[in-house]
Amino acid sequence: MSEKLIYLTKYTKLRGIGLDCAVIPLKRHDLFLIQTTDFFYPIVDDPILMGRITFANVVSDLYSLGVHEIDSVSILISTPEDMPKDEQNVALPGIIEGFKQSATIANVKLLLGAVNENPWMIIGGIASSICARNEFIMPDAAQIGDVLVLTKALGTQVAALVLQHLSNDNEQAKKLLHNFSQENLDQAVQQSHKSMARLNLSASRLMHKYCAHGCTDVTGFGILGHAQNLLDCQKENVNFVIEKLPIIQHLTKAAQILNHSRLLCGTSAETSGGLLIVLPESCAKEYCDEIKLLDNETAWIIGKVVCGSKQAQIVENVEIIEYLSK
Structure with missing residues (x-):
């Protein structure tokens, strides 16, 4: 078994819930792909605010591993099948603008991943970063007295x-x-x-x-x-x-x-x-x-x-x- 596969098996606890995002050893250059996908329903009426909240929620999974230099966030949006076009024309640009505002603060490249129809509106994203081992912190080292x-x-x-x-x-x-x-x-x-x-x-x-x-x-x-x-x-x-x-x-x-x-x-x-x-x-x-x-x-x-x-x-x-x- 390769050293990286041993690392992955030992520390990511494949037996159940543990990490907030995937930690995937890459084949070359001793690098790791740190990635998460997150989405949920709208919880505020303001589309721009909703975009900012969603961005913050998505990237927090990477932040929790100490990954503060995030390479990209891909936006995922599903709009209701019966949502009037005039409402879509307000909501979608507003949500994307909210993403853009937060991505600028975080210095993250923003991608438009997918916009499709769904019975309900769902907003989320995929956050990804390629990291060296010293750029993230595995969450498994709690000690008595901490x-x-x-x-x-x-x-x-x-x-x-x-x-x-x-x-x-x-x-x-x-x-x-x-x-x-x-x-x-x-x-x-x-x-x-x-x-x-x-x-x-x-x-x-x-x-x-x-x-x-x-x-x-x-x-x-x-x-x-x-x-x-x-x-x-x-x-x-x-x-x-x-x-x-x-x-x-x-x-x-x-x-x-x-x-x-x-x-x-x-x-x-x-x-x-x-x-x-x-x-x-x-x-x-x-x-x-x-x-x-x-x-x-x-x-x-x-x-x-x-x-x-x-x-x-x-x-x-x-x-x-x-x-x-x-």
Whole structure:
């Protein structure tokens, strides 16, 4: 068996979910293809914003491996079969423009992969990069005494539910407006949009500088689900203990009003969430400080790595951090 095939079999855990993207050894030049495909339904009405959010969500899989120099992103769009042409003529150019804006920030070549018809609108992309071995970080080296760092606050699914209920003016909307001002609800929704559109680029670059031992992005499985996925590919028998949950301001209470218990359980889905990074404790504070310096955004030390049997848990009296960026 070739050295590269041994590498691939040993580290990508072909037996189940582990890596956020494919790591494929190439036949020549000791290089690897790092690639991911991601797509989902629209969650905001603004086509440009939707393009930016989708781009950020797609590239985060590569960012979670410390791949911050991405070669290309190919856009994938399916439009509804019954979508009027005049609406398509607004939505499609707007989505592509959003992709272009984020691709410019990320310095990524943008390709138009496919636009076709489908019963529902689906938006996504394929992100690819050719890397040398020292340009990516395998997520399997967590050690006892490490800490967990999160680079974006949680709550995007709750924000989407808030917006949906307010748009429909239903009973849940009345409950929300009884407990919050319209301004506070708008503020929470806008904060979630800002968060989803923000790239995890700086967070990925700094993983190399501060010797990250593993990382995943927090998306559809929620923070606890993704923490468990990350644990499943660890070489050492360790546990992740989450002691703090940063949540977008007002959304903890909104989740309670909407009976969305999954937020505090760590299983609420996130769209284009932050990176959950395993760092040496000695590096973590400085890592968070540099995120603040580069992006004017907060990253948090939210937990620790302890001896165990590869189980992720949220402590019973988890500390909730209400967050609103400046």
